[in-house]
Each structure stands twice: as C-alpha cells, then as structure tokens.
Amino acid sequence: MTVSRALREPARVSEKTRAHIQAVIEKLGYTPDPAAQALAAGRTNVIGVIVPSVTNNVFADVMRGIYNSSEGTRWQIQLGNSRYSPIQEERLVRTFLNQRPAGLILAGIDQSDETKALLRQSTCRMVQVMEIGENPFDLMIGFSHFDGARSATRHLIEMGYRRPGFLGARLDPRTQRRLDGFRDILREEGLLDTNRIVTTPQPSTVTLGGLLMADLLSRAPDTDAILCNNDDLALGALFECQRRGLSVPFDFGICGFNDLEMMAAANPAITSVRTHRLEMGERAFRMLADALEGHPPDEPVVDLGFEIIQRESTRRGRHSAL
Amino acid sequence: MTVSRALREPARVSEKTRAHIQAVIEKLGYTPDPAAQALAAGRTNVIGVIVPSVTNNVFADVMRGIYNSSEGTRWQIQLGNSRYSPIQEERLVRTFLNQRPAGLILAGIDQSDETKALLRQSTCRMVQVMEIGENPFDLMIGFSHFDGARSATRHLIEMGYRRPGFLGARLDPRTQRRLDGFRDILREEGLLDTNRIVTTPQPSTVTLGGLLMADLLSRAPDTDAILCNNDDLALGALFECQRRGLSVPFDFGICGFNDLEMMAAANPAITSVRTHRLEMGERAFRMLADALEGHPPDEPVVDLGFEIIQRESTRRGRHSAL
DNA sequence: TTGTAAGCGTTATCAA
DNA sequence: TTGATAACGCTTACAA
Numbered sequence: 001m002t003v004s005r006a007l008r009e010p011a012r013v014s015e016k017t018r019a020h021i022q023a024v025i026e027k028l029g030y031t032p033d034p035a036a037q038a039l040a041a042g043r044t045n046v047i048g049v050i051v052p053s054v055t056n057n058v059f060a061d062v063m064r065g066i067y068n069s070s071e072g073t074r075w076q077i078q079l080g081n082s083r084y085s086p087i088q089e090e091r092l093v094r095t096f097l098n099q100r101p102a103g104l105i106l107a108g109i110d111q112s113d114e115t116k117a118l119l120r121q122s123t124c125r126m127v128q129v130m131e132i133g134e135n136p137f138d139l140m141i142g143f144s145h146f147d148g149a150r151s152a153t154r155h156l157i158e159m160g161y162r163r164p165g166f167l168g169a170r171l172d173p174r175t176q177r178r179l180d181g182f183r184d185i186l187r188e189e190g191l192l193d194t195n196r197i198v199t200t201p202q203p204s205t206v207t208l209g210g211l212l213m214a215d216l217l218s219r220a221p222d223t224d225a226i227l228c229n230n231d232d233l234a235l236g237a238l239f240e241c242q243r244r245g246l247s248v249p250f251d252f253g254i255c256g257f258n259d260l261e262m263m264a265a266a267n268p269a270i271t272s273v274r275t276h277r278l279e280m281g282e283r284a285f286r287m288l289a290d291a292l293e294g295h296p297p298d299e300p301v302v303d304l305g306f307e308i309i310q311r312e313s314t315r316r317g318r319h320s321a322l
Numbered sequence: 323m324t325v326s327r328a329l330r331e332p333a334r335v336s337e338k339t340r341a342h343i344q345a346v347i348e349k350l351g352y353t354p355d356p357a358a359q360a361l362a363a364g365r366t367n368v369i370g371v372i373v374p375s376v377t378n379n380v381f382a383d384v385m386r387g388i389y390n391s392s393e394g395t396r397w398q399i400q401l402g403n404s405r406y407s408p409i410q411e412e413r414l415v416r417t418f419l420n421q422r423p424a425g426l427i428l429a430g431i432d433q434s435d436e437t438k439a440l441l442r443q444s445t446c447r448m449v450q451v452m453e454i455g456e457n458p459f460d461l462m463i464g465f466s467h468f469d470g471a472r473s474a475t476r477h478l479i480e481m482g483y484r485r486p487g488f489l490g491a492r493l494d495p496r497t498q499r500r501l502d503g504f505r506d507i508l509r510e511e512g513l514l515d516t517n518r519i520v521t522t523p524q525p526s527t528v529t530l531g532g533l534l535m536a537d538l539l540s541r542a543p544d545t546d547a548i549l550c551n552n553d554d555l556a557l558g559a560l561f562e563c564q565r566r567g568l569s570v571p572f573d574f575g576i577c578g579f580n581d582l583e584m585m586a587a588a589n590p591a592i593t594s595v596r597t598h599r600l601e602m603g604e605r606a607f608r609m610l611a612d613a614l615e616g617h618p619p620d621e622p623v624v625d626l627g628f629e630i631i632q633r634e635s636t637r638r639g640r641h642s643a644l
Numbered sequence: 645t646t647g648t649a650a651g652c653g654t655t656a657t658c659a660a
Numbered sequence: 661t662t663g664a665t666a667a668c669g670c671t672t673a674c675a676a
Contacts, residue, residue, distance in 0.1 A: 002646060004671065014645060031420040035360035036669035039652045044357065055386050064377050067403050079401060081389050098353045206584035232584070239589040262528035262554070267561040324662060326655060336661060358653035361668045 007032065034076075038100070047075045047288065048096035049105045052084040052172065058230070058258055058277055059107065062129055065281020066105065073289060075102060084172055086112040093118050100124075103288045109133040109140075110173040125291045129284045131174065132303050139291065141284050141302040145174045148273045148306045149181030152227050152255050155271070157189060159314045161225035161253045165196030167212045167237060168229040169204035175229045178257065182227055195220045204229065209236020210243075217244075225253030225314070231260040234270050238313065253314040268312035276304045329354065356398075360422075369397045369610065370418035371427040374406040374494065380552070380580060380599055381429065384451055387603020388427065395611060397424060406494055408434040415440050422446075425610045431455040431462075432495040447613045451606045453496065454625050461613065463606050463624040467496045470595045470628045471503030474549050474577050477593070479511060481636045483547035483575045487518030489534045489559060490551040491526035497551045500579065504549055517542045526551065531558020532565075539566075547575030547636070553582040556592050560635065575636040590634035598626045 006013045006021045013021070024030075038044040049066060051059045063079070070077050080096065082089035093115050096104060104119075104126035111119065119126065119137050127139035156164045166182045168175050179197065186192035198216045202208060209232055216223055228234040234256030238248060246252045248268055256263055259274035283304075287297050328335045328343045335343070346352075360366040371388060373381045385401070392399050402418065404411035415437050418426060426441075426448035433441065441448065441459050449461035478486045488504045490497050501519065508514035520538045524530060531554055538545055550556040556578030560570060568574045570590055578585055581596035605626075609619050 001670085004669095005646085008671085012645075017646080031417075033361070033669055034421055035357045035366065036652090037671080038357035039355070039361050039654085040669075040671040042652070042671090054389055055382060060377060060382055067376055067401075071403070077401065079389075079399065081393070099356055206587040210587055235584065236587050239587055242589045262557065265528040265532055265558050265561055267564045326653095327662085330655090334661075339661080355653055358668090359655080361652090361670085362654040362656080364655090364668070 043100050044102060045074050045076050046078050046099060046101045047103045047105065047285070048078050048080060048092075048099075048101045050080040050082055050089060050092050050096070051107045052082050052089075054079065054081050057232075057260060058130075058275075061277035062107070062281040062284070065278040065283075066285045067281075068278070069282040069285040069289075075285075075289060075292075084170070086110070086115065090115045090118070097122055097124070102292055103127070105129060105284055105288065106137075108173060109136075125288060125296075127284045127288045129280055131177075132301055136301055139284075139287050139297065139300050139302075141280055141287065141304060143275060143304045143306050145177040146181040146184070148257065148275070149178035149227065150185050151306070151308050152257065152273050153182045153185040155308050155310065156225045156227060156253055156255060156314060157185070157191070159225075159249075159253060160316045161314075162191060163193065163196065163220070163223050164191070164225040164227060164253070165193075165198065165216050165220065165223040166227050166229070167209065167216065167233045168197075168199040169202055169208055169212070169233060170229075171199055171201050175199075178227075178229055193220065196223050199229075204232045206232050206236040206239070209233035210240040211236075213237040213240040224251070225255070227255045227257070229257055231256035231258050231263055231270070231272055234272065234313075235262065235266060238266060238268075238270060249313050249316045253316055255314055259309050263309070264311065266313075268315075271311045271314040272309050274307045274309045276306075280304055365422050366424060367396050367398050368400050368421060368423045369425045369427065369607070370400050370402060370414075370421075370423045372402040372404055372411060372414050372418070373429045374404050374411075376401070376403050379554075379582060380452075380597075383599035384429075384603040384606070387600040387605075388607045389603075390600070391604040391607040391611075397607075397611060397614075406492070408432070408437065412437045412440070419444055419446070424614055425449070427451060427606055427610065428459075430495060431458075447610060447618075449606045449610045451602050453499075454623055458623055461606075461609050461619065461622050461624075463602055463609065463626060465597060465626045465628050467499040468503040468506070470579065470597070471500035471549065472507050473628070473630050474579065474593075474595050475504045475507040477630050477632065478547045478549060478575055478577060478636060479507070479513070481547075481571075481575060482638045483636075484513060485515065485518065485542075485545050486513070486547040486549060486575070487515075487520065487538050487542065487545040488549050488551070489531065489538065489555045490519075490521035491524055491530055491534070491555060492551075493521055493523050497521075500549075500551055515542065518545050521551075526554045528554050528558040528561070531555035532562040533558075535559040535562040546573070547577070549577045549579070551579055553578035553580050553585055553592070553594055556594065556635075557584065557588060560588060560590075560592060571635050571638045575638055577636055581631050585631070586633065588635075590637075593633045593636040594631050596629045596631045598628075602626055 080092040106128050107130050109131050131142040198212045241248050256272035259272040263270040263272045402414040428450050429452050431453050453464040520534045563570050578594035581594040585592040585594045
C-alpha cells in the first residue's frame with residue numbers, strides 16, 4: 001500500500017494522498033502492527049538494555065536516563081537483568097540478539113569471553129555504559145572508577161587523614177577497580193594498611209555500612225577515615241559514628257561514592273564522588289539512536305568524568321581550627 | 323511444519339519425530355522468531371507494565387518483584403512510564419493495547435475515564451497494583467493507604483504525641499489518601515490543626531524533608547511529631563531535627579512510610595509503615611501469569627496489608643521514663 | 645507518484 | 661500423526 005510509504009517516507013507521497021491517508025488513519029485509530037513490521041523488515045525497533053541490577057540506585061538512575069531520552073522516539077526499550085551473573089548476561093545477550101534488536105545497551109566491560117564473541121559477531125550497534133576501557137565493542141560512555149577512587153583517596157589525605165580505610169560491598173568489577181584506586185594512592189603515599197580494607201560480597205545497604213564500620217573499628221581502631229564504595233555504606237557508617245559518639249569529620253572522615261541526593265542532606269553533609277548517571281543513560285541512548293539514524297558520534301568513547309564534592313564529613317581542617 | 327507443533331504441543335508429535343526435531347534444533351541453534359509468532363498467532367508474550375515513575379523507590383521495588391518472578395517464564399516485560407500524568411498513561415495504554423499484549427500490570431486505581439473505558443473494552447487480563455479499591459478492571463493487589471496512615475497516626479497518639487503534623491511531597495492520589503487517613507484520626511481525636519499539614523507537589527527527596535520540616539516548625543513551632551508521606555522525607559526531617567538540636571523521639575516523634583531499608587539503620591532508628599512492595603510485584607506477576615494459563619485466583623482482589631514497625635524515633639514513652 | 649507481487653516465519657485449518 | 665495451504669500485516673523491489 002501507499003499507506004506504508006506515507007508513514008515511513010512522507011516525502012515520496014503526494015500532498016493530497018498523504019492528507020487523505022492521515023485523515024483515514026485518525027478516523028480509524030490505525031496503528032502499525034510492530035510484529036508485522038518486524039517480520040517484514042527483518043529488524044525491530046527494540047533497544048535491549050542489560051544491567052546487573054534494577055534495584056541498585058546507580059543503575060536505576062542510568063535506566064531513568066535511558067527512558068527519559070527514549071520517550072517520544074520510535075525506539076522501544078527492553079530491559080534485561082543479569083543479576084551480576086556473567087552466565088545470566090550471556091543468556092540475555094543470546095535472547096536479545098535472536099530478536100534482531102535495533103541496538104543494545106550494556107553495563108560495563110566485564111562480559112564473559114563467550115558473550116564478547118557473541119557481541120563482536122553481531123552487526124547491531126551497541127553502547128557500553130558505566131565504564132570506559134580498551135576495545136569497545138562499538139560505542140562507550142562512562143568514567144574511570146579507578147581514577148574516581150584515586151581522587152577521593154587523595155582528597156582524604158589532603159584533608160589531613162593519615163589512616164584511611166575502605167568499605168566495600170557487592171564486589172563487582174567496578175567496586176574492585178575503586179578498591180584498586182584506593183590502594184594505588186595509599187601505596188604511593190606509604191599509608192596502605194590492608195587491615196583497613198573491609199569488604200563483603202553482600203549487596204550494599206545502609207545497615208551493612210554500619211556493620212562494616214563496626215568491623216573496621218574492631219580490626220583497626222585507629223582508622224581515621226573511610227572511602228566507601230557507595231553512598232549507602234557511607235550513610236550507614238555515619239550513623240554508626242553517631243552511635244559511638246565519634247565526631248565526623250573531626251574524629252573520623254567519611255567519603256561516599258556516587259553522590260546520591262541524600263548525601264547533601266545528611267548531618268553532617270557527606271563528601272562524595274559525583275558521577276553523572278542520569279546523563280550517562282540519556283547520552284548512551286542518544287548516541288545509539290543517532291548511530292542508528294546514520295549519525296554515529298565523532299568519538300566512539302565518551303568519558304563523562306566525575307567530581308569530588310567536598311562537604312562537611314571530610315572537613316577536618318576547618319573543624320580542628322575551631 | 324511439524325516443528326511448530328513439536329514445540330507447542332509435544333504430546334501430539336510422535337516420540338521419534340520429536341527427538342529428531344529436538345536434535346536438529348540443537349544443531350542449528352534454532353530459536354522461534356517472536357515477531358512471526360506474534361503475527362501468526364495474533365497474540366504476543368508481552369506483559370505491559372505501566373507505572374508513574376521508574377525512579378521512585380516504591381515502584382522500583384514493585385518492578386523488581388515483577389522482574390523477579392517473570393524471569394525464566396515465557397513472558398516478556400515491557401515497561402511504560404506515565405510520569406504521574408493521566409494523559410501519558412492513556413497514551414501508553416493505547417500503545418500497549420495496540421500490540422495485543424498478553425496482559426497488563428497497572429499502578430493504582432486513578433486512571434482517567436478514557437483510560438478506564440479503553441481498559442474495560444480490552445479482553446486482555448490485567449492486574450492493578452499498589453492499592454485496593456472498588457470495581458477492579460480484573461485482578462488487583464495492594465493495600466489501603468488510608469488505613470496505613472490512620473494506623474500510623476494512631477500510633478503517634480498512643481506514644482503520647484498530641485500535636486502531630488504531616489509532611490507530604492508529590493501529591494499523587496496515594497499521598498492524598500494517606501493525608502486523608504491522617505486527618506481522619508486527628509479529627510476523631512479532636513487534635514486536627516491544618517497548620518501542621520505541609521505539602522508540596524515537588525518530587526520527594528531527603529533534602530526536601532529537611533525543608534518541609536523547617537517550614538512546619540516556622541508555621542507551627544509547637545508541633546511535637548510528624549507522619550511523613552514517605553521515608554525520604556522522614557530521614558530529611560530527622561537530619562533537620564539533629565541540626566536544630568531537637569531530640570528525637572523526646573522532643574519530636576518521626577514516623578515514615580514504606581519502611582525502606584535505611585529506616586532501621588538510622589540513628590535513632592525510624593518508625594515506619596512497612597508495605598510489601600516486593601511481594602506485591604512478585605504476586606502481581608504470578609496472579610497474572612496464572613490467569614493467563616487458565617488458573618485465575620479464587621479472589622480477584624488481594625489485600626497485602628501493612629505493619630507499623632515501631633522504632634526509637636517514636637519511643638517517647640520509654641525515653642521520658644529514663 | 646502510485647500500485648502490484650512476493651515473501652518475512654510462524655500458526656491454524658483441514659486433508660491425508 | 662503428519663503435511664499441505666492459507667493467512668497474519670507489513671516491507672521491499674519493481675512495474676506502471
């Protein structure tokens with residue numbers, strides 16, 4: 001039919017016919033059947049998104065960004081949850097790829113070798129989010145978790161803390177790289193004491209932050225600051241300090257990671273590493289959509305960076321001067 | 323082909339043929355094309371989920387529940403975000419319905435009249451989550467926000483607070499019903515003072531909790547407790563109390579709503595109304611999936627209830643006795 | 645600029 | 661128990 005053309009290439013249909021078709025469409029409330037489109041065209045308007053968690057604040061923000069910029073476009077988001085399992089991720093990639101998606105958005109750079117092979121074989125455009133690294137499959141947008149942790153650790157040292165520790169939960173690859181950054185700086189400064197590194201594979205919660213903090217203090221009571229793998233842990237650690245009568249930032253400095261909204265509202269406000277999660281999601285989608293329309297970005301890898309947001313929880317200098 | 327039959331009704335294919343087909347499928351790595359299935363069968367395996375927000379912790383938990391129980395089933399979740407807009411919701415319902423979904427999961431009971439009409443015309447099975455109410459479209463699972471707020475308010479009174487206020491953000495219908503419950507009890511007790519009700523249409527954050535708290539205290543300084551529409555506000559209010567040197571629970575009682583994990587970790591731990599969000603999502607999906615397999619629940623409406631989790635933030639009695 | 649014809653991969657119906 | 665045949669609603673290629 002000419003209808004199909006009127007919808008996809010309006011320019012190639014005469015003004016009159018187009019108007020007529022439009023009118024009839026309105027009257028009938030016609031909508032193209034996506035299944036028939038997919039079958040006939042051999043491609044779908046589905047963009048698959050594979051993340052390790054739908055709960056985690058971090059991925060929730062990225063997803064929100066993706067949904068934000070996908071609304072009103074012709075692209076349909078289809079979500080897959082790998083639950084931090086490379087096996088699950090591989091299964092999801094297979095499932096998605098079988099459905100001839102228009103594009104794929106993947107979290108991270110730590111796919112299994114099989115997954116990598118699947119992805120490299122595929123011709124569909126894709127973008128990796130959350131991190132930057134070597135050999136992107138296609139597009140990539142994120143930041144260096146290693147550098148973020150390095151900067152935060154350096155900040156603690158600059159604020160006068162000399163015995164900083166690290167609290168980490170859910171040891172996914174990004175947590176690992178943050179821990180590596182922490183270690184890197186402390187080794188440089190000759191301040192590394194592995195007793196002050198407390199981690200657990202459990203998913204991160206505020207409660208867990210308190211528990212890890214207690215654990216740290218029993219192992220290394222003279223620890224004077226912590227870098228937390230994320231803000232939940234930092235908040236839990238703050239509450240634990242309050243319960244123990246430890247003054248933050250004077251007795252103890254706390255730095256979070258991600259800069260969730262509540263960090264600024266806490267008492268004292270908590271220093272954190274701001275990451276641009278919403279923007280990451282929004283831009284990831286747009287890069288992909290643009291590429292699908294034939295306008296790939298000039299640079300396939302985008303580094304969104306991070307910022308150390310200094311707040312009271314590490315402002316020891318000022319407090320000790322009071 | 324017999325292949326199609328072997329896949330869908332294995333019983334109707336001979337043992338031998340079935341085995342042969344199975345072998346070939348394995349060898350070729352064959353997967354049915356969902357688009358072709360949808361087109362030929364006139365139905366999809368898509369379950370549409372329409373929520374007002376993907377960010378909000380509450381819906382995030384419900385969605386997680388849905389994803390949890392949908393994994394490993396033949397049903398595909400497709401998410402739509404109405405952004406708290408009835409117009410958007412109607413658009414989404416139209417879009418979904420046009421794709422002949424297997425089922426629908428909808429948040430709430432406050433659809434526009436047009437949306438209601440669309441939904442009632444549709445033959446597809448659906449379940450409303452988050453609330454319970456009259457005239458479900460089909461299935462329904464949730465709890466009474468009105469009763470939850472009533473119980474929480476009564477709890478404040480029982481703990482000895484006589485001038486309780488209410489903090490509310492994002493005045494969606496559920497917030498409204500919670501506020502109604504709060505008003506209801508206070509009117510009963512002759513303790514209602516509308517000056518102590520502070521609300522804003524802004525989305526709820528921890529920071530906003532602090533601001534609303536400040537607002538409340540400037541309007542009605544002798545307020546001695548608050549029921550917050552949600553836990554973010556409660557946490558923000560707690561921090562604001564800390565900054566003002568108000569002792570919680572002695573000078574001031576705080577009760578949240580939803581019982582997010584961090585409520586138990588706070589200092590003092592915050593009383594909250596526990597709602598069963600994860601379970602709501604999980605069961606909503608299962609009810610729907612079961613109904614689609616021909617096993618609808620005995621009772622179409624499931625009330626999941628709520629619990630008042632009493633913690634230190636409202637334990638005035640005990641503290642004043644110390 | 646418009647229309648015709650074939651086919652996308654599956655399911656449903658019916659006949660063998 | 662199996663296999664032919666005709667849809668399903670669209671897109672693509674080509675003809676008018």
